[in-house]
Amino acid sequence: MPILHPIFITIFLFLAAASYWEVFVLKKKQSIFVWVTAILIxxxxxxxINVGADYPVYKMLFSGFAIYTTYGDVxxxxxxxxxSEEIEWIFVLINKLVFDFGFPFYIVTFVMAVITVSLKFSAIYKNxxxxxxxxxxxxxxxxxxxxSGQMRQxxxxxxxxASFKFIKDRNLPMFLLCMYIALGFHKTAIVFLPAYWIVKIPMNSSRIFWVLVVALLSSPFELYRLGGSFFSTLAPEEVSGAYLGYMDDKYYGTQVETGLNDIVKILFIFVLxxxxxxxxxxxxxxxxxxxxxxxxxxxxxxxxxxxxxxxRLPGAYMFFLTMFCLSNLVYATKGRTRQFLYFSFLAYFVAMFFYFGQGNGDKGQFTTDRYDNALW
Known part of the structure; x- marks a missing residue:
């Protein structure tokens, strides 16, 4: 049976033990736990090395950026x-700098890991x-x-x-700067632009329910097709082009399959x-x-x-569902409710650990017999 590599087992066991200590013993956050996790990840x-769904493509692009791209193009x-560039400019710039300094490709993945882990973990710790x-x-x-897969996104x-800080501060110029930088990594960041105003909409439990019901009922009508002309007039050309290109994509332009993902989302919505x-x-x-x-x-x-x-499009928003809202609800509840939520989520993580290891983990070479690292 495929199982994730010991480095991932170590991280999982550490997080499980540290989170229990944090929630039920210390009952407050501990920066040392976050630092240790960040370093391990x-x-x-x-x-x-050669691990992750998109790794071969990114590695192939690495030398291509350096040979066929100039800093003027960036x-x-x-x-x-x-x-003529089709890939976002900050990602191209990182690759070109690493290549021009004579470093191997795993330095690109290291730099990207440092950036994404630093930004995400610091935001999580603060909020x-x-x-x-x-x-x-x-x-x-x-x-x-x-x-480890869709690294640009x-x-x-x-x-x-990270821009959540400026949303809270109501600092629009800095928020827009963050959006510009995010677009330099991946086009889908444009979808997060309304976040600055969405946070001010009055909501409650019943409104949450009806918003999601209306969204689900509207799905068969494919109203998103009306957005093609909207993006063509307001968004940069590469953003509108990508939107129109994926609208009828041969491989991904089909309906999401009903399955475990739906059950998990329903449970998350119930808790929310x-x-x-x-x-x-x-x-x-x-x-x-x-x-x-x-x-x-x-x-x-x-x-x-x-x-x-x-x-792809809900990615940044969904980060707030799991890492921010659901984990904060464990803090917001007390007594047996807190215990129930914590251990229910922990059971989900354990199930996902084995389920992922046997499926996408094995395909992405994260398992014991297939994972490789430049340090050993």
Missing amino acids: IIAIGFR LDKALFRPN VAFPTFALLFYFMPIMFFED GLGIAVCV VKYDRQGCKNVWWYEYMRNLAVFGLALFYFFRSNEIFAV
């Missing part, structure tokens, strides 16, 4: 001037009462899909998550709705986090008839 995903891309527990949501399995999401009042009462800025989470869920159901839109 940067080593595991930063120095990996500047044109950054300024939205006409150019979550039990950050070590929140990191279990990140580790299982978001780390494998985002930061993982970096874009990291910048979007049932304990909404406790979250609003006991967690600073919870209403902001909750609004972003609800919008992410609405996007998922709205785009359900197009798999790539449903999976």
Whole structure:
């Protein structure tokens, strides 16, 4: 039976033990737990060799950027001037700098791991009462899909998550700067632009329920097709081009399959709705986090008839659902309710650990017999 490599087993066991200690013994956050996890994850995903779904493609592009791309091309891309580059400019710049200095490709993945882990973990630590527990949501399995697979989107999401500071401060210029940087990593970051205003919408349990029902009922009508002309007029050309290109994509433009993912989301929605009042009462800025989470869920159901839109576009918003809202609800509740939520989520993480290891973990070469790292 395929099982994840010992480095991932070590991280999982450490997070499980540390989160229990944080939630039930110390009952407050501990930065040392976050630091240890960050170092282990940067080593595991930063120095990996031929591991991850998109690794071969990124490695192939590495030398291509250096040979066929100039720094002038990167500047044109950054300024939205006409150019032949199809990949986002900051990602290209990182690859070209690493190649020009004569370093191997695993330095690119290391730099990307440092950036994404630093931004995501610092935001989690500042905004979550039990950050070590929140990191279990990140580790299982978001780390494998985002930061070890779709790395450019993982970096874009990291910048979007970091921009939450400026959303709270109502600092629009700095938020827009973050959006520009996020677009330099991945086009889908444009979807997070409304977040600055979404957080101010008044919501409650009943409104959350009806928003998600309307989003689900609208899915068969494929209303997202009306967005093609909208993006063509307001978004940069490469963003509108990507949107139109994926609308009828041969492989990903089909409906999301019904399965385990739906069951998990329904359970998450139930927790979000049932304990909404406790979250609003006991967690600073919870209403902001909750609004972003609800919008992410609405996007998922709205785009359900197009798999790539449903999976990619809600990415940054869904980060707030799991890492921010659900983990903070464990803090917001007390007594047996807290114990029930903690151990229910922990059971989910354990199940996902084995389920992922036998499926995508094996295919992505994260397992004991297939994982390789430049440090050993």
